[in-house]
Amino acid sequence: MSATDGLMRGMDVIDTGAPLSVPVGGATLGRIFNVLGEPIDNLGPVDTRTTSPIHRSAPAFIQLDTKLSIFETGIKVVDLLAPYRRGGKIGLFGGAGVGKTVLIMELINNIAKAHGGVSVFGGVGERTREGNDLYMEMKESGVINEQNIAESKVALVYGQMNEPPGARMRVGLTALTMAEYFRDVNEQDVLLFIDNIFRFVQAGSEVSALLGRMPSAVGYQPTLSTEMGSLQERITSTKEGSITSIQAVYVPADDLTDPAPATTFAHLDATTVLSRGLAAKGIYPAVDPLDSTSTMLQPRIVGEEHYETAQRVKQTLQRYKELQDIIAILGLDELSEEDRLTVARARKIERFLSQPFFVAEVFTGSPGKYVGLAETIKGFKLILSGELDGLPEQAFYLVEVKEIILSTNSGQIGILPNHAPIATAVDIGILRIRLQDQWLTMALMGGFARIGNNEITVLVNDAEKGSDIDPQEAQQTLEIAEVNLSKAEGKRQTIEANLALRRARTRVEAINMMS
Structure with missing residues (x-):
């Protein structure tokens, strides 16, 4: 559980006869713990006497709750193609450097803030820097309230990659024990984030080797399925409350058939697979839409549309x-x-x-x-x-709009990023949008535009993309409009003919700008 420096043969060992227990309850929120439940954030001891053992049985079958509902994340690819189940288990699968930790941090940001309940994060064998980044992110977003720790919404449990294998193997159980208390005693819906389940398996493999067990497939421990089941079966929804678990799973050499990710698959309600090919294209989140799956994507659950x-x-x-x-x-x-x-x-x-x-x-x-x-x-x-x-x-694509040129009643204006907020009438004329090194051209027939918070909203009477306008038809319309203006009689006819001519000229101008 901790460093073995200074231990030697012949030292006295005292058996306490008690299980490994950790603090639980509201006092854990806003604090950072190690596998033993000891605070490691330099904020003093935890103000609670309530503890729970980290090794315990999964809830009985009759206690389980089977209600089905969607957990909205605000991430398009997830919500559409592999929706998450409230009270379910979700796996984020991916190799090194494809965005698992960033995605799990975004889910914490989107869900934990909107969720309103409590969350527990288990850092299993990952980088200390990432743990620090997450802590700072949570303080900035208000999920951890520095001024009043009691109002915080998350407890953090870290067993980083510099810890002994015994600690890394059990830190997930410590985080789960804290989450179970909120579910079973406080009767709350809890979010449990684990990063990374593969490190849990890896630590188990190291412990197995130290115990002298015979390795199994690909060198993993022979007890892989049992160890995974003892953790995953406790993550469930009961009639008292629910635990929705989101777990990052490192995929060695991008091989989903490796025993570690393959064993995890069997326990999950939804799988979000991250693709190195999409990451190489610069498309983020690099979620593979064809490999990602969910048991919730059924018409009776999500609806026909x-x-x-x-x-x-x-x-x-x-x-x-x-x-x-x-x-x-x-x-x-x-x-x-x-x-x-x-x-x-x-x-x-x-x-x-x-x-x-x-x-x-x-x-x-x-x-x-x-x-x-x-x-x-x-x-x-x-x-x-x-x-x-x-x-x-x-x-x-999520590229920035570099520049917008808009025709207003006061003439053409250019709009760059961070433009001051304005509202203006849109005249008959050309709208040009620069995306990277390409221009998008449209013919607008009057309307209204509002600019603010780095966004522009344009409401128009009619609009046509330059690429959709037939050049021959546009030229004929222009010639007809010129003839009609020359034949116009009276003020009203002249105004209408002038408007028709301006519209026709705008359409021809849009075509010319495309060439």
Whole structure:
């Protein structure tokens, strides 16, 4: 459980006859503990006499609760394709450096703050720096209240990678014991975050080797399934309350068939698989939409609209995956018109699944976004229906808008990031949006624009993308408008003819800017 420095043969050992017990209850909130339940945050002793043993049985079958409801996270790819169950177990699978810890920190930010209940975080064999980053993040977000610790919403239990294997193997049990008290005694819904379950297995393997047990598959301990079950079966929902567990799982060499992640799969309600291929493309979160699964994605649970949208997204992405070899060998031009359209929509979907995170704002410079489920479904339905086929792929990616040029009643104005808040009438004219090195051009027919908080909202009477306008038809409309103006009689007819001419000229100008 701690360093063995100074121990020697012949030393007296005293058997207390008591199990390893840790403090539980409200006094643990806002504090950091080690595997023995000792505070390690230099804030003094814990003000509680209530303790619980870390080794105990799972709840009896008749105590379990089987209600099914969705746990909204605000992360598009998760909520749409692999929704989480309230009171369930969720695994975040991925190799080194694909974003497991960032995703779990974003989930803590989104869920713990909106959840309103209590949370317990177990740091199992991970980096000390990450534990410190998480502690600072929680203080900044108010989940840990420095001024009044009693009002904090989370307890932290750390057994980092410099700890002995015995400590790393049991730190998850310590965190779970604290969560069980809130569930069983306080009758609360609890969030349990564990980072990383693979380190729990790894520590068990080290202990097994020290005990001289014969290694099993791929060198793991022969008791792997039993040890995993003793932890996972205690993470469940009872009639008193629920524990919703989100666990990061390191995948050695990106091999999901490795015994450690494979054994974890059997216990989970939802799996979020992180892809190195998507991370290499710069698409974050790098969640693989085809490999990620959830038992909750059923029409009777999520509803027909959600289910149908998710299935169509998966079908489109699966077809794109099947066509990639053909594209690599023969090129995109050799595909049928239908397949080219599928590829275009799949690439837009792939980029639309990306999302800026709150916890990554300091690194990316992009403000984080929480996207509700209804908004997520609506966005993907627009892509699948073809209504957004004219937009470039970059419009669906989390790239920054570099510049906007807008026609107002006072003339054209240029809008850059961090522009001062304004509200203005939009004139008949051109709207240009610069995304990285590409311009998106639209013909607007008057309306209203509001700018504030680094966002722009434009409400218009009518709008057409330059790429959607037929050049021949636009030129004919312009010629007709010029003839009608020359024949106009009276003030009203002249005003109407002038408006029609301005609209026609704007459409032709939008086409010219595209070329």
